Amino acid sequence: MTNVVKRFPGVVALGGVDLDVQPGEVHCLLGQNGAGKSTLIKVLAGVHEPNEGTIEWAGEPVTLHHPQAAMDLGVATMYQELDLVEGLSVAENIFLGHEPTRFGFSQRTAARREAAALLARLGHPEISPSVEVGTLSAASCQIVSMARALSRDAQLIVMDEPSAVLDAGEVKQLFRVIAEVTGQGVAVVYISHRLEEIREIGDRVTVLKDGKTVATGLDAKTTPTQELIRLMTGRSIEYVFPPKPEVVVDAEPVLRVEGLARAGEFASVTFDVRPGEVVGLAGLVGSGRSEVVETIFGARKATSGTVSVGGKAVRGGSVAAAVAAGIGLCPEERKSQALVLGASLASNITLATLPRFSHGGLLDGSAEVEAAEELLESLDVRPRGVHRESRTLSGGNQQKVVLARWLLRGCKVLLLDEPTRGVDVGARSEIYALIRRLTDEGVAVVVVSSEIPEVLGLSNRVLVLADRTVRHEGPADELDEHAVLDIILKGDAA
Amino acid sequence: MSADVTKVDQAGEPVGGAASGTTPPTPSGPPVGGAASRREGGIAGFLNGPVGRNAGLVLALVLLVIVGIITAGDRFASPENALTILRLGSVIGVVSVGMTFVISGGGIDLSVGAIVALSSVWATTVATQTMAANYHWIVMVIAALVVGAVCGLVNGVLIAYGRMAPFIATLAMLAAARGLAEIIAKRRTQIIRDRGFIEFFGGSVLGIPVLVIMFAIVAVVGWVLLNRTTFGRRTLAIGGNPEAARLAGIRVQRQTMYLYILLGVACGIAAVMIMARTTTGTSTHGTLYELDAIAAVVIGGTLLSGGRGTIVGTVLGVLIFTTLTNVFTLNNLDTSTQAVAKGAIIVAAVLLQQRVSRTRSG
Numbered sequence: 001m002t003n004v005v006k007r008f009p010g011v012v013a014l015g016g017v018d019l020d021v022q023p024g025e026v027h028c029l030l031g032q033n034g035a036g037k038s039t040l041i042k043v044l045a046g047v048h049e050p051n052e053g054t055i056e057w058a059g060e061p062v063t064l065h066h067p068q069a070a071m072d073l074g075v076a077t078m079y080q081e082l083d084l085v086e087g088l089s090v091a092e093n094i095f096l097g098h099e100p101t102r103f104g105f106s107q108r109t110a111a112r113r114e115a116a117a118l119l120a121r122l123g124h125p126e127i128s129p130s131v132e133v134g135t136l137s138a139a140s141c142q143i144v145s146m147a148r149a150l151s152r153d154a155q156l157i158v159m160d161e162p163s164a165v166l167d168a169g170e171v172k173q174l175f176r177v178i179a180e181v182t183g184q185g186v187a188v189v190y191i192s193h194r195l196e197e198i199r200e201i202g203d204r205v206t207v208l209k210d211g212k213t214v215a216t217g218l219d220a221k222t223t224p225t226q227e228l229i230r231l232m233t234g235r236s237i238e239y240v241f242p243p244k245p246e247v248v249v250d251a252e253p254v255l256r257v258e259g260l261a262r263a264g265e266f267a268s269v270t271f272d273v274r275p276g277e278v279v280g281l282a283g284l285v286g287s288g289r290s291e292v293v294e295t296i297f298g299a300r301k302a303t304s305g306t307v308s309v310g311g312k313a314v315r316g317g318s319v320a321a322a323v324a325a326g327i328g329l330c331p332e333e334r335k336s337q338a339l340v341l342g343a344s345l346a347s348n349i350t351l352a353t354l355p356r357f358s359h360g361g362l363l364d365g366s367a368e369v370e371a372a373e374e375l376l377e378s379l380d381v382r383p384r385g386v387h388r389e390s391r392t393l394s395g396g397n398q399q400k401v402v403l404a405r406w407l408l409r410g411c412k413v414l415l416l417d418e419p420t421r422g423v424d425v426g427a428r429s430e431i432y433a434l435i436r437r438l439t440d441e442g443v444a445v446v447v448v449s450s451e452i453p454e455v456l457g458l459s460n461r462v463l464v465l466a467d468r469t470v471r472h473e474g475p476a477d478e479l480d481e482h483a484v485l486d487i488i489l490k491g492d493a494a
Numbered sequence: 495m496s497a498d499v500t501k502v503d504q505a506g507e508p509v510g511g512a513a514s515g516t517t518p519p520t521p522s523g524p525p526v527g528g529a530a531s532r533r534e535g536g537i538a539g540f541l542n543g544p545v546g547r548n549a550g551l552v553l554a555l556v557l558l559v560i561v562g563i564i565t566a567g568d569r570f571a572s573p574e575n576a577l578t579i580l581r582l583g584s585v586i587g588v589v590s591v592g593m594t595f596v597i598s599g600g601g602i603d604l605s606v607g608a609i610v611a612l613s614s615v616w617a618t619t620v621a622t623q624t625m626a627a628n629y630h631w632i633v634m635v636i637a638a639l640v641v642g643a644v645c646g647l648v649n650g651v652l653i654a655y656g657r658m659a660p661f662i663a664t665l666a667m668l669a670a671a672r673g674l675a676e677i678i679a680k681r682r683t684q685i686i687r688d689r690g691f692i693e694f695f696g697g698s699v700l701g702i703p704v705l706v707i708m709f710a711i712v713a714v715v716g717w718v719l720l721n722r723t724t725f726g727r728r729t730l731a732i733g734g735n736p737e738a739a740r741l742a743g744i745r746v747q748r749q750t751m752y753l754y755i756l757l758g759v760a761c762g763i764a765a766v767m768i769m770a771r772t773t774t775g776t777s778t779h780g781t782l783y784e785l786d787a788i789a790a791v792v793i794g795g796t797l798l799s800g801g802r803g804t805i806v807g808t809v810l811g812v813l814i815f816t817t818l819t820n821v822f823t824l825n826n827l828d829t830s831t832q833a834v835a836k837g838a839i840i841v842a843a844v845l846l847q848q849r850v851s852r853t854r855s856g
Contacts, residue, residue: 299740363726
């Protein structure tokens, strides 16, 4: 594929990507979160149609306007979130959409027999084709997903972080399978954050950054690690961060998190945030960072540990208690977690503050609209209009609406999970400035972001998370993007 | 009424023009995008608006009235018949107003008919009636309301805290409540002997039946509650996006439970009304009310998936169905034909609603 461009409203997800994959090779895609890997995969899988650029298959230009078109060509995709139907059997999942049939009846015995053969070929004869997928382990699901790809006679299998859910032994097994299929001429596009895996099975590497190819066809075995990290970092767009807030060193912390842990998600996290301070949580997707802030906010119940605000313990596992204590959260998934999309901007803004506008339960509609209008104006939300449905706004403006909700409430602690995801450049700077304004007012802020420069640029102190534990804590000034990536990647390698 | 009709006509004017303009996609200059989106907004936009949607319902009602006048003449177009329609619709209307809350909040309740039956039976047992005779008929009313509220509480707890699917939990309540009603009544119809009760609820104030007044009060209170209170706002929020509501600090489980209790109380009120109308309490009261109520709510424009609710729409939906029944009855058409017509109306309304949600997401 050459010069592929994919634009979404408000953001350019891919801004010119080149990638060529040879038969029988393992081609690794490397890039930070948000570099465009997932979008690229979806373009390959026919989920998104590119706005520009060409895709060639065996020398012929093709258009993939539907996932079925990609499958017909021989492209199979194993997504990060496995797309298996839990209630169906292994065999039914493998042949979903192309069941062997005779006279319109599905040939269940034939399907089971072929499924068993595929699983045996993958070295997993112990997985029974008739067992329900919901009962299988993550690793077995991965194998089933792979069998499905093979059942379609795929010539190109795209694997999005297949090793993320596997342990060392299972990864070995996966690699054996990959080696086998590539030996038969099947090409594999392999995505992983673990450099040592890329060294082990990769043939060539393509590095993506900010939706562009920065290097392609590098030798996976010999390219130095430093070189790869250098290519992944160093942003082409430099955002301007406001100067960092001055923090009174000996001030009493507003937020104190002690030994907070959640079984299977993250282990003992301890830190505090002083008034007007920004603490950043850096880490890759799946490192446990979102889980940490959601647990502080009471949206998840901690297995152990405490959260206190202003010296008072906050009852765990209750969002209402956290909000009452003065904590606010702008969650990671704006659309599914933060906004009532079909409701007006005004009612989204006042959602956390309803009692303030009510007299004995009766809402004072005009006071509500007035407050919302004032906030929309001061945050420069466009297009304005308090009665507009929140779904009609762009990402950046939606984020401002979510921020407005907590500004209206007046929080002591504000947790921001990916505050600038899907937000365009202009709105980004405005959100940065807003965070600064809040710290000037003495609000304690916790920022989570996949973008390391953002975490470093906003925070006074940074916690680096990898493999669900805190790997490093220290002043942001003493770290740079390289160092953080080093901590993360080396941590993963352990 | 006539004012509404004119409004429809006036608004219908540009709609027609826009529709005819859509046929050839005119590739003309810069304002194409704007014109196109405005054209999009033409019919759909008008019908999508709160006024437009209700105007559609009013239009449907007006059509029904015209059909009624043509086919049944003075028998239909009399003040007495108008009150008959309202009286007929009032019981299911009260249930439907309650149902609007549950559906706006992202739930569903199939047990309303059974709760009405159980409340009516409980309020008319020998024990309750004896107590009523000794004190006041208000005892029967309180019994009906408490039974309704408790059934709603059970539904709400199972759904909100037991994390059962509303469909299943209320299906269980449907079976259990109706069964319990049969056990208590021993499958017999319990006659209400208290004259005071029947005279009060069966009477009229200034010529308007008390039942109709009760429906009106419930509808007005429901409208205020849904549109003008924190309770209503929270209801729409948990129906629209429960996760966002939770992360904004709203106690989603508690609010969900309240909604089912509210509907249970509405069923209790409906039970009192049906007792007054029939002077009996029996386990067969309220049969298929769940379907009638859900149908009225849905054609009224409340989203079955939650997040948007309209009491005015629900009231209009109830009136449409009741008027339909009345017109059919006056023309001596059987209930089977009525059922077919009802089915057609529901399909038409849902198709319209789908178009609405498509335009919204598109």
